[in-house]
Amino acid sequence: MRPLIPRSAYFEDEAFRMERQSLFGRLWQFAGFATDLAAPNDFITTEVAGRAVLVQNFDGELRGFANVCSHRFSRLRCEAKGNGKLRCGYHGWIYNAEGIPYSIPSRPRFDALKDRAEVARLALRRYDLDVCGGLVFVREGAEGEGDSSVPGESLREFLGASFAPLEQMSLALGTPVSRLDVLLRCNWKVAVENGLEAYHVGFVHEETFKPLEMSGMDFRFDGLHSSWHAPVEASTASRLGRLVKASRMPHPVPGYVHQLIFPNVTVSTLCGATFGFQVLRPVSPVETQLTSIVFLSRMKADAGVQEMVHSALTESTAVFTEKVTHEDRVVCEAVQLGLRDATQPGILSEEEERVHRFHAAYMEQMSTSAASHPLTHA
Ligand code: FES
Ligand SMILES: [Fe+2]
Incomplete structure (x- = not known):
């Protein structure tokens, strides 16, 4: 048997970039353990294709979001895991289970946030999420930049007999x-x-x-x-x-x-x-x-x-x-x-x-x- 992967794929920038797009930006990725997300407001952080991602328990429902605030881009969660409302540490915006900021301090001073639709447009980027027993997996969603050529494949289908x-x-x-x-x-x-x-x-x-x-x-x-x-x-x-x-x-x-x-x-x-x-x-x-x-x-x-x-x-x-x-x-x-x-x-x-x-x-x-x-x- 001979190796099939070209050696250049082990050190060249272009291969690394293509892997992010074709593998890590497209396939289900292991994010962490459900035991760390058992209680409301429990969270963990991970990464998908080089981008920071958080997973949070919202009243029993697990959701995955980009770990970056929609206001001025502070990382929302810096710890590997913890518990607390999804609140940005910079100006205090708080996000709900849809990833929409429902509490914005001094909101009337944002002239571009006059109605709900404008606020909803500030929703965090959502990641697909599913579990296999006690293991949590996430995947770049359809709106992500990965080439999601297998959007319909469930985690169960991806893992197959495994x-x-x-x-x-x-x-x-x-x-x-x-x-x-x-x-x-x-x-x-x-x-x-x-x-x-x-x-x-x-x-x-x-x-x-x-x-x-x-x-x-x-x-x-x-x-x-x-x-x-x-x-x-x-x-x-x-x-x-x-x-x-x-x-x-x-x-x-x-x-x-x-x-x-x-x-x-x-x-x-x-x-x-x-x-x-x-x-x-x-x-x-x-x-x-x-x-x-x-x-x-x-x-x-x-x-x-x-x-x-x-x-x-x-x-x-x-x-x-x-x-x-x-x-x-x-x-x-x-x-x-x-x-x-x-x-x-x-x-x-x-x-x-x-x-x-x-x-x-x-x-x-x-x-x-x-x-x-x-x-x-x-
Ligand atoms: S950067 Fe998050 S609230 Fe301002
Ligand atoms: Fe070994």
Whole structure:
């Protein structure tokens, strides 16, 4: 197998701009967790195609809007999450569930705001929003500037066969035990591809993943998305299996499962005991913001058992995640350095089939909406 994505797409500004338009400005994007939006006025912030977006609970209804005030463009929400009316911190405009400012201090002094229609024209730009279990997704709406050539595709259609397992996993999330925000000096695709193969595990993750002996090539492909299902080393599997059973975790999994939600989110679980989310947001052609959050599973057992499981898994999971993230960062940044100097096309093995399929999905999506500016092989 050969790579399909041209090398120039890993460092050139034009490819980066086209990705924003053709992928991130068009497809559903993971925004955050419904648990952070459970109460009225809860909000989270995210980004879509490089633009700041907020999601807010308006009396039980979740809405996504551009995170920029219509008055003089202050960012409305600067925190990652919180609670409060959607009020601009600059001159105090307050917005309703339609994104329309319903409270404007000293409104009579705005000569252009004499009637409701004029105020309604100041509505915040709305984003499509939908949920898969406890996961919130947003998408640039029809009025956005993205090339929305698949406007009718629902989140369920977009996720396809991945919807149900993702929904089940999301409903099993318990306490977060690790959160890392790291700026990687590599293109976002380098980091995604690194997560799609275990060929590097023996060399790069000698003391972390390697002892888990995850093996096999049970790859499953579903449209743009893919997953890997691997057995893990017997004593680890039975130890975790016992913890899952004793604490009555709701989503036992035999071994390790790693899912790609195209294009830039991965979700993994080890035996249904821990669940990891990785979001790889493009910052520039050669920089990527990694957000990695690992949760323990929910538990239905009594408090004493839960406490025992917490102390068995919390610290070790956090240390493991930090070490793996550092190990992957080093190799991803080395790949980025090499990409510019390469003079031959690379090559992929059977173990890297998910990388190949990612390339195919990427090229298909880019050509779907950018047929007039096809990428050419460098
Ligand atoms: S910029 Fe938001 S109220 Fe003035
Ligand atoms: Fe890795």
